[in-house]
Each structure stands twice: as C-alpha cells, then as structure tokens.
Amino acid sequence: MNRPVSKDFDIRDYLRLDRMPHFLCPGCGHGIALRALLWAIHELDLNKDKLAVVSGIGCSGRLSAYVDANTYHTTHGRPLAFATGLKLARPDLTVVVITGDGDSLAIGGNHLIHACRRNLDLTCLMLNNEVYGMTGGQASPTTSADRYTTTTPLGNHEPRFDACKLAQAAGASFVGREVTLQLPALKNLIREGIAHAGFSFVEVMSDCTEIYGRKNELGSSPEMVLRQKHDVRPESYGNQVERPFRPGPWQTGILARDERVEYGAAWRSHCAQHGGGVAP
Amino acid sequence: MNTSTQLVNLQGNRACALAAIAAGCRFYAGYPITPSTEIAETMAAELPKLGGVFIQMEDEIASMAAVVGAAMGGAIAMTATSGPGFSLKQENLGYASAAEIPCVVVNVMRGGPSTGMPTRPAQGDVMQARWGTHGDHPIIVLTPASVPEIHAQTRKAFELSERFRIPVVVLYDEVLGHLVETVELGATGAVTPVERRYTRAARDSYQPYAPDEDGIPVMARPGDGYRTHTTGLTHDTNGFPTQDSVRVARIMERLLGKTDRHRDAIEQWHCIECDDAEVLVVAYGISARAATHAVHTARARGIAAGLFRPITLWPFPERAFAHATRHAHTVLVPELNAGQLRLEIERLCAHNPAVHGLHRLDGETLTPAQILADIERLAASKPRMRRVGDSA
Numbered sequence: 104m105n106r107p108v109s110k111d112f113d114i115r116d117y118l119r120l121d122r123m124p125h126f127l128c129p130g131c132g133h134g135i136a137l138r139a140l141l142w143a144i145h146e147l148d149l150n151k152d153k154l155a156v157v158s159g160i161g162c163s164g165r166l167s168a169y170v171d172a173n174t175y176h177t178t179h180g181r182p183l184a185f186a187t188g189l190k191l192a193r194p195d196l197t198v199v200v201i202t203g204d205g206d207s208l209a210i211g212g213n214h215l216i217h218a219c220r221r222n223l224d225l226t227c228l229m230l231n232n233e234v235y236g237m238t239g240g241q242a243s244p245t246t247s248a249d250r251y252t253t254t255t256p257l258g259n260h261e262p263r264f265d266a267c268k269l270a271q272a273a274g275a276s277f278v279g280r281e282v283t284l285q286l287p288a289l290k291n292l293i294r295e296g297i298a299h300a301g302f303s304f305v306e307v308m309s310d311c312t313e314i315y316g317r318k319n320e321l322g323s324s325p326e327m328v329l330r331q332k333h334d335v336r337p338e339s340y341g342n343q344v345e346r347p348f349r350p351g352p353w354q355t356g357i358l359a360r361d362e363r364v365e366y367g368a369a370w371r372s373h374c375a376q377h378g379g380g381v382a383p
Numbered sequence: 384m385n386t387s388t389q390l391v392n393l394q395g396n397r398a399c400a401l402a403a404i405a406a407g408c409r410f411y412a413g414y415p416i417t418p419s420t421e422i423a424e425t426m427a428a429e430l431p432k433l434g435g436v437f438i439q440m441e442d443e444i445a446s447m448a449a450v451v452g453a454a455m456g457g458a459i460a461m462t463a464t465s466g467p468g469f470s471l472k473q474e475n476l477g478y479a480s481a482a483e484i485p486c487v488v489v490n491v492m493r494g495g496p497s498t499g500m501p502t503r504p505a506q507g508d509v510m511q512a513r514w515g516t517h518g519d520h521p522i523i524v525l526t527p528a529s530v531p532e533i534h535a536q537t538r539k540a541f542e543l544s545e546r547f548r549i550p551v552v553v554l555y556d557e558v559l560g561h562l563v564e565t566v567e568l569g570a571t572g573a574v575t576p577v578e579r580r581y582t583r584a585a586r587d588s589y590q591p592y593a594p595d596e597d598g599i600p601v602m603a604r605p606g607d608g609y610r611t612h613t614t615g616l617t618h619d620t621n622g623f624p625t626q627d628s629v630r631v632a633r634i635m636e637r638l639l640g641k642t643d644r645h646r647d648a649i650e651q652w653h654c655i656e657c658d659d660a661e662v663l664v665v666a667y668g669i670s671a672r673a674a675t676h677a678v679h680t681a682r683a684r685g686i687a688a689g690l691f692r693p694i695t696l697w698p699f700p701e702r703a704f705a706h707a708t709r710h711a712h713t714v715l716v717p718e719l720n721a722g723q724l725r726l727e728i729e730r731l732c733a734h735n736p737a738v739h740g741l742h743r744l745d746g747e748t749l750t751p752a753q754i755l756a757d758i759e760r761l762a763a764s765k766p767r768m769r770r771v772g773d774s775a
Contacts, residue, residue, distance in 0.1 A: 119612075122623065152608045157452070168612050168623060173605040175455060176614035177448065178478050184445035185475075188452030188460070189605075191436045192410055196456070196605060214448075217441035370436065379434040 117141040117151070119171050126165060128236075130312030130324030135283040136230050137166050139307075140199065142286075143294035155196045157186040159211060161237045162311075163203035163230040180211030183218045186225050194367050197297065200227045205235045208244040208264050218302055219273035223366035226296045226303045229266055232311040240314035251318050270304035271359045277303035278359040282335055283310070284328040285355075295357060301365045308335070308353065393566045395530045395559045396463075399489055400425035402537035403461050405569065407576025408487070409435035410458035412449035414442055414468060417501040418557040419491035422463035443471035447488070451479045454486045455613060457604050459541060459577060463489035465557075466499060469508055469515065476550055477516030478615045481638070483548035483592070483600060485579070487540045490552055491560040492719075494746045503746030504556040506668055509723035512552045513697045519635070521642045523551045523649055524697040528671045530564035536694065541577040543649060547641050548599055554696060556719065558669045558748055582609070591622040598637055598644055642698045651694035652703050656682055660689025662762050663711040663736070665704070665728055667693050670717050670749050677754035686762045699727055708736055713761045717741035717749050 118141070127134050144154065151172050158167035160179035167174040173196070177185040182200045190198045207215045207229050218225065234252055235241040241254040245266065249258040270278045277299040281289040289307065296303030310316065310327040321327050335355045374380070393401065400422045403411075411426040423439070430437040436453070440446040446462045453460040464472055469490045479486050494500030495507045508515075512524045523543050527536040533555060540551040582589055582601040591611040592600045600620075603609035616624035617631055625631060642649060655678055657663065662681070666674035671692045681688035691707040693700055708714060714736050716725040725740040732738050741757050743749050 151610060153606055155456075155605060168614070172610055174610075174612045175452075176612065176616065177452075178474055178615060181444065181448040181475065184440065184448035185452035185455070187438070187440070187445070188410065188412060188449030188454075188458075189456040191438060191449075192453035192456035192458035192460070193605065213441050214445055217445070370438075371434075374431045374434050377431045379431045 112142050112145045114138055114141055117144060117171055118169055122169050125169055127162065128313040130310070130316070130327075131162070132232065132283040132307070132309030132324075132328065133162055133166060133230050135286060136228065136289070136307045136309055137169065139286055139289040140201075140228060140293055141170070142290040143297060146290070146294050147297055149197055149297075153196055155186075155189060155193075155198045156201060157182045157189065157198060158201040159203070159206040161203040161206050161235065162232070163201050163206060166201050180206050180209070181214060182206070183211060183214040183225065183227060187218065187221070187223055190223055190225055191367060191370070194371075198225050199297065200225055202227060202229050204229065204231045204233065204245040204266070205243045208266055208269070216269070216273040219270050219275035219304065221366045222274065222276050222301045222363060224300055224302070226293070227305065228293065229304065229306045230309045231266065231306055232309040232315065234311050234315040236311050236314050240318060250315070252315070266306045267304070267354070267358050275304045275359065276301035276361050276363050277357070279304070279357045280306040280308065280353065280355045282308045282328065282331045282355065284332050288356075292357065299360065300368075301363065388567050388569055390565050390567055392563050393530055393534070394421060394561060394563050395533045395555065396421035396491065396561070397425050398530050398534040398566050399463070399537045399553065400429065401568070402534040403487065403541065404429055404433065405574045405576070406538045406541040407459045407578070408461045408541065409433060410450065410453040410460035411436070411462065412438045412440050412446040412453070412460070413462050414440055414446050414464070416443070416465045416468045418493055418560050419463045419465045419468075419489060421560070422489060422491075443468040444474060447472040447475035450486050451475055451484050454479070454484045455605070457579065459545075459579070461487040461489065463491065465491045465501070466493050466495050466508060467497070469511060473511075473516040477518065477520055479550040480516065480520040480522055481615050481617075482613050483638075484550075485544040485548050486550050487537070487544055488550060488552050489537070490554050492554065492556040500746045502557065504558040504669060504719060504748055505744075505746070506556055506670065506719040507723070508554065509696065509718070509720060512554050519639060521549055521639055522697060523547070523549055523642060523695065524554050525551065525651075525694060526554045526667045526696040527559065527694065528668050528692065530559070530562055531566045532694070533559060534566050538577075539651075545577050545579055546599070546648070547645060548602070549641060554668070556669050581607070590620045592618060593620040594637055598641055646698060646702075649695055649698060650700035650703065652700045653692040653694060654707055655690040655692070657689040657691055657707040659687055659710050660707070661687040661711055662689070662713050662715060662758050663708055664688065664690045664715045664717065664754065664758065665693070665724065666690060666717050667696060667724070670719060673749045673751045674717055674754050676751035677758055680751065680755050681758045681762070684759070686758060688758050688762070696724075699731070701731060704731060708732065711736045713764075714738045715741060715754070715757055715761060717754050717757070719743050719748065
C-alpha cells in the first residue's frame with residue numbers, strides 16, 4: 104500500500120476551498136501534515152459526515168477549519184479533553200485531534216498522558232515544530248538545545264521532551280513518529296493510527312521556517328526538512344546498530360502498538376453489565 | 384401512564400443529580416471536590432444503568448472540556464464542582480458561552496478564597512458565577528434555596544440551557560448540598576426529558592450561527608451532513624472567525640442580547656410580604672431560609688418587613704425587584720460573603736431606598752435572630768429623605 108502517489112486522491116475533495124488561501128507561512132510543514140492526514144482519510148474511505156477533527160490553539164489549531172468535516176477549534180491545550188467527551192458521546196464518529204508541541208506537551212500535558220492511559224479511540228496528531236509560532240516564536244517543551252527563540256534570547260538552556268517516549272510511558276497503545284519529508288510514510292503512519300482501535304499518538308516532525316528557522320539560521324524549508332531526515336533513525340533500522348543507516352537521535356515509524364481494550368468499548372460493556380443497554 | 388408521584392427524602396446534591404437524569408442528562412464528566420462530590424457519585428452509580436456516560440477526568444479543566452465536547456456531539460451534559468474547581472472551569476465555560484454550546488454547571492459553594500473552608504458553607508461565588516470567565520459573555524445563574532428547589536431548578540437549568548444555547552450555572556452552598564429534605568419525584572415516564580433542537584435546513588444554505596426569530600441559532604447534529612466549524616474565536620454566522628468590526632459588533636450584540644431579550648422566560652423570583660414592605664430583605668439560597676423566618680417574626684411584631692428572593696440570580700430580576708421596593712425605605716441584603724449581591728442591589732437602588740448589608744464570612748450560616756435584629760434596627764431608624772449625590 105506504499106504508493107508514492109495516489110491516482111484517485113484529490114485533496115480538494117477534503118478541503119473547504121472557500122477557506123483558501125490558508126494562513127500558514129511559506130515553507131511551514133503543517134500543510135504537508137494536513138495533506139498526509141487527508142490522504143490517509145481518503146485511503147480509509149471515511150465518510151466526511153462522520154469525521155470530526157478537533158484542534159487546540161496555535162498554528163496547528165487553525166488546521167481544523169480547512170477540513171471539510173465536523174470541525175472543532177477548541178481552547179489551548181484542551182482538544183484531547185473536548186475530543187474525549189465528543190467520542191464518548193458519539194462513538195459513531197471518527198475523531199482526529201490535531202495539536203502542537205506547546206498545546207499538547209505544555210499546557211495540555213496532563214490531558215495527553217491521561218488520554219494515553221485511558222486508550223479511548225482517538226487519533227492524536229502532534230505537529231512538532233519546536234516553537235510557539237502563533238505567538239511569535241517562544242520556546243516550547245520540544246525546542247532543541249541552544250536554539251534561539253524570543254524567550255531564549257541567549258539560547259535554550261532547558262532539556263526537551265521526547266513526546267513519543269512520554270506517550271509510550273503513559274500507555275498509549277499506538278505510538279509513531281515521522282518527518283514531513285517522507286509524505287507517503289507519514290500518510291501510512293496516520294492511516295495505521297486512525298485504523299487502530301485505541302488511542303493513537305503520532306508525532307509529526309514539522310518545521311517552522313519563518314519564525315524558528317530564520318532566527319536560528321537553519322536555512323530554507325528544504326534545508327530544514329533535509330536536516331530532519333538526517334536526524335531520524337527509521338524504525339526498521341533501529342536495532343541494527345552495527346549498520347546505522349541513519350544514526351540520528353529520533354526514531355521514526357511505528358514505535359509501539361498493542362491491542363489492549365479500548366476505553367469506549369470497555370465503558371459500553373460496563374453499562375451493559377449493569378442494565379444500561381446500548382450507549383447513546 | 385402512571386402519573387402518580389412519590390415522596391422521598393433526598394440530600395440536596397443527590398436531588399440535583401436525579402433531577403439532571405430525569406431531565407435527560409446522559410453525560411457527566413467531573414473531578415472529586417468537596418462539597419459537591421455526591422453529585423458525581425450519584426451520576427457514577429446511575430448513568431451506567433441508563434447507557435449514559437460518566438467519566439472522572441484528570442482535572443476540573445478537562446471535565447468542563449469533556450462536557451462541552453459531549454454537548455457538541457449532541458449529549459445533554461453536566462458537570463458539578465465547588466469553589467476552586469469552579470475557578471478552573473471558567474476557561475471552557477467561556478468557550479461554551481461563546482460557541483453557544485448548551486451545558487449545565489453546578490457549583491456547590493464553600494468558604495473561600497483559595498482552598499478556604501471546604502466543608503463550610505459560603506455564598507462567595509456570586510460574582511464569579513456572573514463574571515468568572517474573561518470577556519463580556521452571557522450566562523444564566525440559578526440559585527435554589529431548598530432541596531425540592533434544587534431538584535426543580537436543576538431541571539430548569541437544562542431547559543434554559545437548551546432553549547437559549549447557553550451555559551447555565553446552578554449555584555447553591557454546602558448546607559443545601561448536604562441538607563436532607565422531602566422531594567416529590569415524578570413517576571417514571573411522567574417526566575419528559577429535555578430535547579435538543581436540531582436544524583432541518585438545506586445543507587448547502589445552513590448557517591450555523593444565523594439566529595432564528597428569537598435570536599438563537601439552531602444547531603446541526605454532527606453526522607447529519609452539515610459539516611460545520613465550531614470555534615472560540617469570534618465567529619460570523621457561517622461559524623468561521625471574523626474581525627470585521629461591523630460584523631463583530633452585530634455578533635456581540637446578539638450574543639449578549641440573548642438573556643436581555645428573554646428576561647421574561649429566564650427570571651424567577653419569590654416574594655414574601657413584599658406588597659407593603661418598608662424594610663425589604665433581599666436574600667437567596669441558604670440565607671433566604673433564615674430571612675424567611677426573620678420576616679415572618681418581624682411581621683408578627685408589627686414591622687412591615689418583606690423578602691424578595693431571587694431564584695434567577697443572573698440576569699438579576701431587576702423589574703420585579705424594583706416593584707418589590709416601591710414602599711421600602713430600606714433594603715437589607717444578608718449574605719455569606721462580603722457584599723457581592725449588595726453591590727448589585729446598591730446599583731439598582733441608587734441609594735433610594737437605602738441599602739444595608741449583613742455579611743457573614745466565618746463559615747457559619749446567618750441565623751434568623753441576626754437578620755431579625757437588623758430588620759428591627761432598620762425599621763426603628765427614621766427613614767430620611769435622600770438627595771441625589773448622597774453617599775450610602
């Protein structure tokens with residue numbers, strides 16, 4: 104299924120074209136992530152009427168408005184908590200959450216770890232651009248060491264999160280990471296995540312060219328994404344330490360997957376045992 | 384259909400939960416906090432039997448978010464909390480107000496500020512219930528004064544919330560939450576659940592925030608093909624953000640006008656001996672119970688005292704209150720805070736009649752004797768003519 108191009112996928116079928124042009128900066132990786140999501144939705148043949156996209160605040164938060172589905176632009180850090188209510192009330196909907204590194208790891212960190220623990224059938228797409236872009240480029244929990252941002256004007260002195268390790272440790276039953284340069288692989292990863300019955304956490308290594316890249320002299324967008332390529336270690340080569348194909352620090356691919364019981368199914372069975380019949 | 388009712392002894396918090404279920408609430412998200420926890424505990428026991436959803440979230444913020452998320456999905460949804468938790472709810476309560484998502488929030492007030500006195504009663508959240516979230520926003524606050532009224536007003540909260548697409552706060556204190564009184568419950572099948580109104584407009588012309596003749600937009604149910612956008616950004620009738628000043632002014636006028644336009648349907652109050660009252664007591668919740676006793680005793684002693692008891696606290700029943708003060712030379716506002724409603728009453732009276740407060744902040748309730756003493760003192764003091772510009 105690893106088709107480099109999809110002959111029948113037309114992104115315009117999944118976008119609100121009347122909301123174009125979008126507001127993303129030239130070179131921003133978030134548009135590629137959105138394309139991968141919509142391509143995955145297309146391959147899964149999901150009904151747009153039954154698709155809900157929930158986002159928080161920040162650059163990632165604005166993406167939901169472009170998707171031709173039931174879309175919810177919620178509050179900062181809270182999209183997973185909104186999505187938890189939505190999915191439990193409406194198990195018939197496919198619920199995808201789009202969040203960012205600040206949204207889900209800083210202000211929304213508590214919601215993320217508990218969503219991982221519960222294992223409700225949500226797909227969480229975390230677009231990691233290492234910075235608060237919407238507010239003008241402040242340091243985030245994933246800003247790399249020594250990087251300059253408006254709140255680390257002398258270089259970042261704080262350690263960063265490994266979001267996938269965090270999700271795994273908190274019990275997420277599907278965890279994956281991919282770079283935007285590998286669009287088909289990213290699409291496949293998201294598709295697997297949506298198809299997975301349980302909580303899926305997908306970290307997309309995005310890039311912020313205009314605000315973060317410029318300040319740190321990381322070059323143009325192609326240069327930034329090529330650098331990411333050398334920073335990653337694809338999962339299939341992960342154990343072959345004697346032949347490091349790409350010996351970068353960030354492992355990509357599906358990093359964890361198990362089939363433990365999904366929260367909504369468990370709740371509905373709990374109800375049925377106590378005379379509650381079919382859940383709403 | 385068997386429409387006979389049954390009398391049961393219920394704790395206030397339990398009456399609240401059972402009324403919510405009878406009103407059709409099938410989604411509850413919450414977080415443990417004294418003195419409201421019995422509401423969550425009742426929901427946790429009862430909702431599974433009905434195929435509803437109870438979820439204990441990771442914090443108060445998440446519970447409010449989950450309630451709004453479930454309501455956006457179509458659930459009749461509620462949460463309950465107390466002081467510190469109510470502070471944390473404010474962010475997503477504001478979202479519900481702006482995005483016009485119906486939901487009910489119960490706040491069982493305890494002593495504050497901060498952690499305060501978790502097991503003691505207070506009425507210190509009167510202003511937070513009105514203005515707790517940032518920005519100008521519409522909200523309805525109901526304040527019952529007995530267990531049967533908690534039962535009735537919880538149902539009313541769901542009705543108002545659905546009709547006006549607005550968050551409704553049910554506000555009472557620790558004593559009422561834990562008080563046991565007799566409640567008349569409707570027989571099974573005799574109580575109709577509250578229902579959400581959904582659009583049947585053509586999908587291509589539907590505008591999610593276009594008001595109906597009452598100024599209220601009609602929701603689309605997710606999954607029905609409307610594929611709308613919901614945001615906390617200031618949004619146009621199409622649901623998408625706008626910063627066009629002309630449009631924003633119109634949007635805010637409609638949003639804030641929802642309660643003003645429908646005061647007749649929203650405002651509830653109760654008057655005792657108001658018709659010729661010269662000393663008018665304004666009290667709500669637990670303090671109104673002591674005030675009722677004090678007013679009756681004052682009458683028995685020949686004092687023209689009366690009680691105006693707002694049941695809808697916000698928007699305050701201003702016209703009914705003005706009518707109740709027509710013979711009063713003095714208004715007395717006893718409450719378990721430093722004068723939060725008194726400030727509003729002073730604004731409404733503009734010093735005529737004179738407004739006095741009786742405030743208790745020690746974690747105990749006001750007694751009838753305390754209120755009676757103030758009524759007698761104020762009745763004895765000669766009313767003086769007041770001029771514009773006099774200070775209180």
